[in-house]
Amino acid sequence: MNFDLPPETETMCAAVTAFARRDLGGPKSYDPELFDHDDFRRRWRLAGRQGLVGATAPSAHGGCGLDALTATALMEALGAGCADTGFAFSIAAHLFASVMPIVEFGTGEQQQQWLSGLSSGELIAAHAITEPNAGSDILNLTTRAECSGDHWVLNGVKAFTTNAPVADLFVIQAATEPGGGYFGLTAFLVPAGTPGLLVGAPHDKVGLRGSPTADVHLTDCRIPLDWVLGGVGAGASVFAGSMKWERTCLFGVYLGAMRRVIDSTIEFVGERTQFGTPIGEFQSVGHRIVDMVATLQSARLQLMLAAWELSRGADGTVSSGLAKVAVSEAAVKIGLDAVQLRGALGVTAGDAETLLRDALPARIFSGTNEIQKNNIARALRVGRRARPRR
Template sequence: MNFAFDDDTEDMREAVERFARRDLADPPPDGALDPAEFRRRWQLAGKQGVVGSVVPERYGGSGLDAVTAAAVMEALGYGCPDTGFAFSVAAHLFAAVMPIAEFGTEEQKRRWLPALCSGERIAAHGITEPDAGSDTLALRTRAVRDGDSYVLDGAKAFTTNAPVADVFVVQAATAPGGGFFGLTAFVVEADTPGLSVGPPYDKVGLRGSPTADVRLDGCVVPANAVLGAEGAGASVFAGSMKWERTCLFAAYLGAMRRVLESTVAYAGQREQFGVPIGGFQAVSHRVVDMTLAVESARLLLYRAAWGLARGSEDEVAPALAKLAVSEAAVRVGLDAVQLRGALGVLSGEAETLLRDALPSRIFSGTNEIQKNNIARALGLGGSRRGTRR
């Protein structure tokens, strides 16, 4: 049992922190989307090797394992005050690029992965729908075989990176009512006729991550756009969720560590009644509780990453990691605001962390669904219909 990174991982983590502080320090004002500026920052992250970190080297990635990839994402979250941008990088990599790397044909990998790893192209994953969130087998988007093509019709919601994406991994029902084997994943280019993207959402948090609806109206894709095989969509999705629930949330560890450090510094400088507020037990104990939340979540996340790097099929560890990190992020955000008093509700990193943390309890499968999945793995309750996120 070793809780220290090896020298190469430590060097990589420090390099990403320096890069993020130097090149990603200024988030867009009010989260306003400037596609050109977003892509400029994205290409810088690509040159740093961040957007393709876990893809095998022969396809343009860095070939990192899950532990090192989590360390890189933690460093990005620490150095980049725009957690939304870090979230977009992680969603691109773990929810869209890794499915291509793990389930794609050799032709698909060579066609898509190099540009997705270099930062030249951006990927998005379309699965959530207005009426299908946690119950992913209830998708209404349909894919009908027509000779050597498929025709896709439907709508996706809450699609991260949709306004800037060049490539979409889209889940659709090829056998409606077919259960686990009724879904199929497709790789669809953004300029495919019939695919359209709505305006970016105005969100409470993660404002630096462009998100929008996607419509598919008679969108024709070739049969070789199928990812994996027809009917393998649920397996593709489950594979991406193991990566996402583990490595994506490492960005929140970095953001929490950054805010915790500044909170400790503030408590040591801010004086009331002639002494620094950090000398008051109510304040110091709250900071200790913040530290406990961050460090506990960090251990669970890296334990899940350790298992993923070794090919573990355990679904409990990623679910526990997602729960721990998201709940810790909300708590640390609340405490950071409280300890700053009135300054905490002004624009700054404390309120930003809190706003960015709120969605983390919902995406990648709500925390309630994670608890259901863990309980089921423990043998509690009967089986339920559907695949839950």
């Protein structure tokens, strides 16, 4: 077992952390009604020049062609340097939930049309699947796509779509055969500005506030037949493929954010004095710091194992699910610990309370942690009787 990243990967990650710290800035004052689209685009283009928004796309289409393990390390470096975790989250969601489905399921024409712009930072993508009454229950989507002559007609509402207010391209999941189960869904590529597609007002969220999120309304949205991604009935496969990447690589952002906050917490307890001594010398404080580091290391090992398996083409249902649960729960715990160690300063604006707020959604998106455990138990065949031996 070799836990060392290749020297070239270490160098790349150090450069990304330095770039993010220098050019991407900290959390923005995020009033959804005053969202600064121009500044978001400016930072997005900078990230594109660094190869971040197309990291795992093929080099033939302007990407870097990184495997899952290297991409996870890259996201960790981004999270360590970018204090605006919401912005880093938007990059990861764009890359793993939207770009990778086009890489894995798109036709040659679709890849030629979209991947270059999506990889360079010129374009932003969003994957719209969640609905007001269908989050984890994706096989019961109410958004419909009906074939009408030489067009598809889409109707429905998508909820909580990451990047929707800034997206140039949407990957939209709809039911083409209601009640058809796994093969009843189809994914479509729909450019922003298509008649019948309307993006709602940005949501005001408790965390990840630097990542713009909104609902998407589809009203008799007519699109050409060849805007299908992966073929009719392949929507669930497209979604499962995107989740395979997202549940693994995206959570590298949280590893970096946790490390950044642990480092600042160690610095804080070394400078903050009570009773004439730095509070870091108090045994209870020292023990809490050790627990924070142990929690991060444990979660990191699980995530890197999942990324290693994904890089080698393994199924990864168990490893990615375990890693998603471990990292999201670790981020909440470390956020709470960082707030507690700062006392009253922990509940004022700062990196500790920001991490805690940003960590809360991590237990929900990409499939709630409860759903992850259901999937893992199913993959382990828990509760299923073994077939009797003959």
